[in-house]
Amino acid sequence: xxxxxxxxxxxxxxxxxxxxxxxxxxxxxxxxxxxxxxxxxxxxxxxxxxxxxxxxxxxxxxxxxxxxxxxxxxxxxxxxxxxxxxxxxxxxxxxxxxxxxxxxxxxxxxxxxxxxxxxxxxxxxxxxxxxxxxxxxxxxxxxxxxxxxxxxxxxxxxxxxxxxxxxxxxxxxxxxxxxxxxxxxxxxxxxxxxxxxxxxxxxxxxxxxxxxxxxxxxxxxxxxxxxxxxxxxxxxxxxxxxxxxxxxxxxxxxxxxxxxxxxxxxxxxxxxxxxxxxxxxxxxxxxxxxxxxxxxxxxxxxxxxxxxxxxxxxxxxxxxxxxxxxxxxxxxxxxxxxxxxxxxxxxxxxxxxxx
Amino acid sequence: xxxxxxxxxxxxxxxxxxxxxxxxxxxxxxxxxxxxxxxxxxxxxxxxxxxxxxxxxxxxxxxxxxxxxxxxxxxxxxxxxxxxxxxxxxxxxxxxxxxxxxxxxxxxxxxxxxxxxxxxxxxxxxxxxxxxxxxxxxxxxxxxxxxxxxxxxxxxxxxxxxxxxxxxxxxxxxxxxxxxxxxxxxxxxxxxxxxxxxxxxxxxxxxxxxxxxxxxxxxxxxxxxxxxxxxxxxxxxxxxxxxxxxxxxxxxxxxxxxxxxxxxxxxxxxxxxxxxxxxxxxxxxxxxxxxxxxxxxxxx
Numbered sequence: 001x002x003x004x005x006x007x008x009x010x011x012x013x014x015x016x017x018x019x020x021x022x023x024x025x026x027x028x029x030x031x032x033x034x035x036x037x038x039x040x041x042x043x044x045x046x047x048x049x050x051x052x053x054x055x056x057x058x059x060x061x062x063x064x065x066x067x068x069x070x071x072x073x074x075x076x077x078x079x080x081x082x083x084x085x086x087x088x089x090x091x092x093x094x095x096x097x098x099x100x101x102x103x104x105x106x107x108x109x110x111x112x113x114x115x116x117x118x119x120x121x122x123x124x125x126x127x128x129x130x131x132x133x134x135x136x137x138x139x140x141x142x143x144x145x146x147x148x149x150x151x152x153x154x155x156x157x158x159x160x161x162x163x164x165x166x167x168x169x170x171x172x173x174x175x176x177x178x179x180x181x182x183x184x185x186x187x188x189x190x191x192x193x194x195x196x197x198x199x200x201x202x203x204x205x206x207x208x209x210x211x212x213x214x215x216x217x218x219x220x221x222x223x224x225x226x227x228x229x230x231x232x233x234x235x236x237x238x239x240x241x242x243x244x245x246x247x248x249x250x251x252x253x254x255x256x257x258x259x260x261x262x263x264x265x266x267x268x269x270x271x272x273x274x275x276x277x278x279x280x281x282x283x284x285x286x287x288x289x290x291x292x293x294x295x296x297x298x299x300x301x302x303x304x305x306x307x308x309x310x311x312x313x314x315x316x317x318x319x320x321x322x323x324x325x326x327x328x329x330x331x332x333x334x335x336x337x338x339x340x341x342x343x344x345x346x347x348x349x350x351x352x353x354x355x
Numbered sequence: 356x357x358x359x360x361x362x363x364x365x366x367x368x369x370x371x372x373x374x375x376x377x378x379x380x381x382x383x384x385x386x387x388x389x390x391x392x393x394x395x396x397x398x399x400x401x402x403x404x405x406x407x408x409x410x411x412x413x414x415x416x417x418x419x420x421x422x423x424x425x426x427x428x429x430x431x432x433x434x435x436x437x438x439x440x441x442x443x444x445x446x447x448x449x450x451x452x453x454x455x456x457x458x459x460x461x462x463x464x465x466x467x468x469x470x471x472x473x474x475x476x477x478x479x480x481x482x483x484x485x486x487x488x489x490x491x492x493x494x495x496x497x498x499x500x501x502x503x504x505x506x507x508x509x510x511x512x513x514x515x516x517x518x519x520x521x522x523x524x525x526x527x528x529x530x531x532x533x534x535x536x537x538x539x540x541x542x543x544x545x546x547x548x549x550x551x552x553x554x555x556x557x558x559x560x561x562x563x564x565x566x567x568x569x570x571x572x573x574x575x576x577x578x579x580x581x582x583x584x585x586x587x588x589x590x591x592x593x594x595x596x597x598x599x600x601x602x603x604x605x606x607x608x609x610x611x612x613x614x615x616x617x618x619x620x621x622x623x624x625x626x627x628x629x630x631x632x633x634x635x636x637x638x639x640x641x642x643x644x645x646x647x648x649x650x651x652x653x654x655x
Contacts, residue, residue, distance in 0.1 A: 008458035
């Protein structure tokens, strides 16, 4: 009879979830939109390019282009009519520099509003002049530059955006799901009704955990499916499957927060506000929205008390940094410990009804 | 046969308020028993203690021969509880709802669908419960309480917020349920509901049971005069009071009301005076019993 109870309660909860448009929007659609949005904007800022206005005809630029066709990847050149119009464009920031030839001199006018671009303009044009001088001497170059990248351990945007936003989606899905179900069922007395049916509290709790874990795994699948599309370019590293136990333990941790909120709150509105008050700051301080690698020191310190930090960094380690499966174990241990403590408090303050 | 419910000297306090203050009664098998009283009388608390949802401060409750507290999983399949029309799983249809409850008791879906038909909701089976009318939701709630065929059914204010038509429909359903030999215990603050449904009713106020018995017997015991009323101004108060059999006459400007324990004398007197326009005869009701017991008007 208990197994029947578990199965039918799970079914009822699952149907209740998939028919709840607001829950679907907040736990799946919105995080996915954030993923697409952040994945796209960070992508386009990767390769800095400088744009030049060529005033009159600049022989040196033509020559340099012929010598090194790769130059087009860092430079865009547009012809300009007058010096004054070209300078106006540079002042406004729509072009990075105006270039003209005055006899043997290559004249460059630039703005230092963007210091990185200003430096780039100087060094690129400087090297063009150098190369031209060297060629004019008629001798082959004595020295050559051999440049190659070291293996890049720093994370690409999609590699931290995906675990971060996924962590936030999992945290809010699990916490809100548990809190709203508990408060709603207490308010409409369904909890008492279930107490008068031959079904154990364990079956009710197990069904709710099962559904939350299932929803979490669906969120994981959707996120990985989108982030690994060639357009976003997430490449999963070998031990990515350790994200599955991490997600399950993360769900348990955030469900325990939700149950505590649900035990304290009297109405669903109150539960929503309290859960937001817990989850949103945690998303900012726990590395979900702001990657901890770039965060100020105080955020990094605060993140150590946030369970979300361990979920997010744990997923980053196994999904993107290429760490081994064992690297997720400390995070799993911390999440389970958190679940035990908060869950025990939630059980203590739990009430079957409002009086 | 032992009593279905046996309650002895039940007490429950909330802070300074004695919600239940020494309540004792028995409900016999097959009986339709009601607790009647105004809101705040302690009816619901009493019912919840009997259902096993609350622990009494003192006193004993036995349900079908078993103690009600602590939660007894042997007892649960034998009782059915209807709490409120809204105690449903969110966003499920009526059919999914009752099938879910059925499976909690190990009852097959076919029986759940049969129960839906018994309460006349087959046409609404595919509707989400949020879309049901108040009366339909109440019927579904009762069907969910009955799906496992319990020996004892608890109903807490079953017609709470229903319109008169829906109330009468639900009464028919409840009579039908009671006629199948089940024991039913109900709380209500509607006098007419208790009078029309219950074999026996206990009148409760301020945590105490004031009187219990069949509604008709309670009214009869009151031995209250009948009230005969006619249109105002057909005769003066004095001449009305002077009619044979009349004990008292009052004219409130709308109708002239004569109290009597010998209605035939008064009626023939009125007939002789040709003063029968707008004639109404009314006997005592449970409301008068309440008034007599508490000294105040009944206000639900």
